[in-house]
Amino acid sequence: MLKEGQFRNLSGCAISGIFSKDGTAIKGDKIIKSIKIMHDRSNGLGGGFAGYGIYPEYKDNYAFHVFYDSLKSKKECEEFLDRHFEIVNLSKIPTKKVASITDEPLIWRYFVNPLPHKLVDSQLEEREFVCRCVNKVNTFIDGAYIFSSGKNMGVFKAVGYPEDVGEFYRLDEYEGYCWTAHGRYPTNTPGWWGGAHPFALLDYSVVHNGEISSYDANRRYIEMFGYKCNLLTDTEVITYIFDYLLRRKKLTPKESSLVVSAPFWSTIDKLPQNEKEQLTYLRNMFSGLLITGPFSIILGYEGGMMALNDRLKLRSMVVGEKDNMVYIASEESAIRVIEPNLDKIWSPKGGEAVIVELNK
């Protein structure tokens, strides 16, 4: 049977996100509680979390979370990291035995900084350098997979139900200003931890529910710019699209939402001239990055979170607010279970981005 990444993997899912606008620390068990109630939206074949603000003591270092199949691949990867980075700290990621989580790979964490002379020689901007190093490891070092590479954030994922995955990684011991979670319902059988979600690159992480019909149009477009879609999943290509638009093209999160979930021409035609021009430009310029088919996604990034639906809203997604807290989930129940007394709860329209950022 083919491994994950060797076939196109379709999946349905549950997603959830919590954001604290004033930066108040949220403990990891809260997001576990939220995703757990949507148990039936996953099938035990993948679950994961992304936490932001969880490594304040290493906030200026890139935090690499790595899966290894063997000690050999670990040795090979560490040699590579040694050649390119200053390793500030390294350790196993603490885990706890959970009956339903089995076959775990070696799971390591490194806090690193690019070696200054390597960075200068590469003639690359620092984040591009890190991004390319991550891609190199993932593509060329057999059995090594860097699944988290941002600063002051981390992804934790595994094959299993999300609540078990959260317990396995002892997320109750972490706290941060933002959490996202994912429970997976793939229609093919994945056997690989790297295939679980969130999918992350640098500080961008994506959890996604849906099946995009534009996949191959998006993939073939984004691959022109040096990205390699190794996993053949929607989430992977969506993450690359946001990395391209936000980091490389310097669009704002709002503008990037207008590219991937663009308003219909019939809507654009009714807008004032200036807005019409901007939207027409974005649709024309990035036509290969329009995403169609059902999706709801939560994009996490440094200091912010964006939730977005497809243009027709073919996947459920609700947003709730209470004081400085913002909650987003596939189902209202996943919000009510952690915050029963909301100030406000609503269902964003198709293509309407909900963007929350830390108060300045």
Place this chain on the structure above:
Amino acid sequence: MSLGYVYSEFEVVRDIQKCINCHICEKECANEVHSFSSKHKIMLADDTKCVNCHRCVEKCPVRALKIVKTNHAFRENGNWNENLIKQIFKQSQEGGVLLSSMGNPNKEPIYWDKILLNASQVTNPPIDPLREPMETKVFLGKKTDKIERDENNNIINNLSAGIELNTPIMFSAMSYGSVSYNTHMCLAKSAKELGICYNTGEGGLHKDLYEYGKNTIVQVASGRFGVHKDYLNAGVAIEIKMGQGAKPGIGGHLPGNKIVEDVSKTRMIPKGADAISPAPHHDIYSIEDLRQLIYSLKEATDYKKPILVKVAAVHNISAIASGIARSGADIIVIDGYRGGTGAAPTMIRDNVGIPIELALASVDQRLRDEGIRHKVSLVVGGSIRSSADVVKAIALGADAVYIGTAALLALGCHLCRSCQTGKCNWGIATQQPDLVKRLDTEIGTQRLINLINAWTHEIKEMMGGMGINSIEALKGNRLMLRGIGLNDRELSILGIKHAGE
């Protein structure tokens, strides 16, 4: 000696019991097939002159006529088929180059027919175009690399001039001269109504048609017929024609009898003189020269018109396309070997060039491998026969398609493949005033509008089935395609999987 005689290909069958001797068939046939026998008081037919265009059949008020393929036969031979034998008879009689019209009719593989489309089931809902918006608008032209902003942080529109189409279909180049005034009028009017473009071909632009400029692509070809400053500025874009799918590597020849008064004025050549386009552009012997012509045309039009470069699909097409993309062209047009023509040497038409499906797939992939696909748009033609072909072409990677033959069929062409005679009974490929007026421009325009609207509706249905609600998400989306009955090599060139995979 009677060696020159070849039994006619068709027989005119007349039901004498129905025929009322009204002589309409006689008047309608420019080939002079029908005549009245005063001795026998019946209409007769000279089968040898019949081209099987169905004009008489459709005009016969009592439905007394039909045309059948003759069952007169040569001795069967798997190697020497009837066509080859007849060609030899004809050439040994006349000593000339064989001429043919319209596209290659031979039984080579048609890849469109070996590609199947996807539809959504369960994991992803199909979308109903009658109830949800379904978008087919397309922009052709190059995209920039850099986002620029003004002092208010608004994005500045730094895209160069392009073409906007309501649906990804255009009418391909057919020159005034090879086709009639009325044909051009129908193409221009319907293009305007549909929000798409037609193409003047290499015959200049009749002064009456300048008002349709927003829907016109003007062509500059090797003969430079009808090219002047106002002409270049008259349309929305300029197409440099380097080659044509029906006759790659050779020029064109419009016989003097088609160069009537108006055609002569429009082409800026003497009346009655043959219009001969050279095989190459004599100022373009290399890719650097092409760049110079592209920029000359841009200079002449103040950088307000995108430049299309049209080439025939030949063996090395992906490298050629890559060269064109790097030469300043905004849009590349690739014309497949099945593409139509008013006249081409038969041997060239039937033996030179490659199928558009393969050319498109390899060009699109090559431009992506080089990271420049977004810097140029890709339009394909030759031959696109239905809305399904359009959908497949876009999923393989085209931005839009050109249709020529399909548009002429809508206007009444019956594909008799005799355009080179100039005696088109349907008023399309002719300059004889009595024949030209048979094409009613109002009816013709409406029929073209109907055709494109019908295709667009079908495209929307197919897209909706795939769960796609905008054409840009279909572009290059090869996972939506599967091959049937194709070998590994063909699948790998097309970049698609086989059905069942």
